[in-house]
Amino acid sequence: MFSPRPILSVLALAPALLSAAEKVDFNKQIKPLLEGACTHCHGEKEDKGDFRMHTLEDIKKGNENGPGLTPGDLKKSAIYTTLLLGQDEDMAMPPKKEGALEKSQIEVIKTWIEQGAEWPAGVVLEQAPRIKFEKHIQPILEQNCVSCHNPEKAKGDWIITTKKEAFSSGENAPNITPFDLKSPIYHLTTLAADEDDLMPPKKSGGPLSKEDINYLKLWIQQGAPWPDDVKLTAKEKKGPATNNPDNMELVKKIHAFIVQTSKEKKEADMKAYDAKVPKTGAPYSMVVIKSGEFTMGSPDSEEGRGEDEGPQVKKTIKPFWMGKYEITWDEYEPYQLTSIGRNKDGSRQVWKPTDKPEDLISQPTPPYQPMDFGMGRERFPAICMTQHAANKYCQWLSAQTGHFYRLPTEAEWEYAARAGTKTAYFFGNDKSQLKEYAWYFDNAPNFQYAKVGQKKPNPWGLHDIYGNVCEWCLDQYTPAMPGASVLGNDWIRSKTPYPHVARGGTYDDDAELLRSSARKASDPLWKQQDPQLPKSIWYLTDATWLGFRIVRPLEIPTVEEMFAAWNNGVAKE
Known part of the structure; x- marks a missing residue:
């Protein structure tokens, strides 16, 4: 549950990954990050912790613990300070079960706030799946790319086994540019199946599925997070299961x-x-x-x-x-x-x-x-x-x-x-009687489900x-x-x-639902x-x-x- 409050002791933990001179583009950089990591709990449809952040007005307002965003002031912007907390702390955002943002993503949000948190008039945030490298991107790259782009093979002089090489090597480097859909790692997967530059090539199992292409797109849009210590190895791409007797x-x-x-x-x-x-x-x-x-x-x-x-x-x-x-x-x-x-x-x-x-x-x-x-x-x-x-x-x-x-x-x-x-x-129209028959937001034990048959x-x-x-x-x-x-x-x-x-x-719904x-x-x-x-x-x-x-x-x-x-x-x- 997102409950904004000032966190002062952890500001020094943020790494200096962006130059202060770089202007952060809200629509290109901030919007995808917030839509992927935040608005599913703090958006138009959900208000965990009595906090919404799909509009500038809502995100500034925050909740009873303080403002969610104060342009130019990191200490009074809980959408930043809560990102720096340890994952075991109750106020950490995103919560532990969803995993912390990468340092590079946090730095973009930090720089945006320092630059005045520009938010174009009329922009309302929606929701998008949050992409995590190890869960969504690593399997795609290991099954489709590493076999040709490794230290032994290195087609096109591009090595993709480590973050540093993936972002810097290659004849046409960089092949990965955070927030830029012109990045070849994504753009070349969208080409027609008969085009020579399609990646992976048709002979190597291309094109990718629409689902995989969309994951790559969202990953780039959300800043192409790649944990520093994650190294890739080539994996076999398994075909679909066949001969199911359940017919x-x-x-x-x-x-x-x-x-x-x-x-x-x-x-x-x-x-x-x-x-x-x-x-x-x-x-x-x-x-x-x-x-x-x-x-x-x-x-x-x-x-x-x-x-x-x-x-x-x-x-x-x-x-x-x-x-x-x-x-x-x-x-x-x-x-x-x-x-x-x-x-x-x-x-x-x-x-x-x-x-x-x-x-x-x-x-x-x-x-x-x-x-x-x-x-x-x-x-x-x-x-x-x-x-x-x-x-x-x-x-x-x-x-x-x-x-x-x-x-x-x-x-x-x-x-x-x-x-x-x-x-x-x-039992009628008087919802005050509901506690006798149901577990819901007002009475659910520890805000979770209960054993069946108790009501x-x-x-x-x-x-x-x-x-x-x-x-x-x-x-x-x-x-x-x-x-x-x-x-x-x-x-x-x-x-x-x-x-x-x-x-x-x-158990998490109001009586009307x-x-x-x-x-x-x-x-x-x-x-x-x-x-x-x-x-x-x-x-x-x-x-x-x-x-x-x-x-x-x-x-x-x-x-x-x-x-x-x-x-x-x-x-x-």
Whole structure:
């Protein structure tokens, strides 16, 4: 959380990397730095520490601890002084989990402030992914460049194994100029595939993917940070995984097992039940959600209403079971963490057609760090998974149990949350009662999630349907409520990786965002800090407040419908 305050004792730590005579260009140098490192927490959409910095007025204002920016005065500019703190200090910016800026980047900000912090009129900062050399750029260079540009080979007299040589060597040096997109290291990657100067050349695997080119662009724009001690070595460029057994034929086997196992044929047969995940013994509970009709969305008069909550539309819902609780780490972690070698798409590197169906389902690759981020695991909700990962968990559970599990449609989720009510919350319109039913900003323990089931359930027996963590739905997000043509138990199939719908609000949200009709739209920024290239299809490293619960419809769908539910969306970006 950004809380500006003057820090006097550390100013001497800033290195003198820029000449005072060099004029810092705000749009070219400062804007990209702040948009990559700061505005995702302190911008138009977020105000951590009650501090925004997307406009000059906001950044100067700061917060209760003092000004964020005072032109010409480093000591009264917290956007600079907090950059110099040790990473273990609470006020350090960016926070430890995101990593400090490089010295060269800090020096640019320092010089800009000393020169009067010029900010062109009308400029409003947006958000951009923050690029870190070791996570985003080093793999690109090691897999595509070092094999030809090293001390032994040095094509074009350019050596890229160390920072000093990469920035200074080469026939047309410099090949890397911070903040300048004319830098050959970026510019030559944007050429057409048939141009002779394309880098890497077509015969060497070029052109780069659009994602890699964009990383290089953002890296240059953010000052081309390169830690002094990082040396590069050539690495093999791996091709895409193939021969994934998780296909339609596998779903046909699972479907046949479900048809054979599921005994309930009509709504009167449905009863709540407790069960255990067969492979692990982890318990889970399902409650019955009877069929019915309801009005989806909120009226114009509802306090806190978002524009995407209308127009209201009547929906008819078929019966289904729904998870009494959000999926916990007890259930999810054995699916997420396995000792089996896996390709990036989650398929097993070694498998046989005779393996059990649940063992052939794609499962996540290992995370780069524990995805609970130290907030707790036993009986705590699982978080940070992509919708794709949640869908595959449902398939994994279905293959073991003989029951068809999937994510709820957006209409099913709201129908279940409302539990027959029409008010903002299932208990009425008085948000002061919310503390009895939900963990949210006003009462979340230590500003993080809590163990499931500690608050009162809604009238249909669902715990934490509001708050704690928000929950994935199956639908592609639309700016308006899905129309009457979309049946309640059907969903809007995905056409793009973003956005998808999440519902229920989080431990970090205000009460208004926990209303039954409130919606969240997924965003690429939810995996901004993902160090993998390309970014993982399994993890949302920045969505530490996002989980899911499962549903089981009474009506068993067709093989094709089952396949669509478990493979909804675009797994890769």
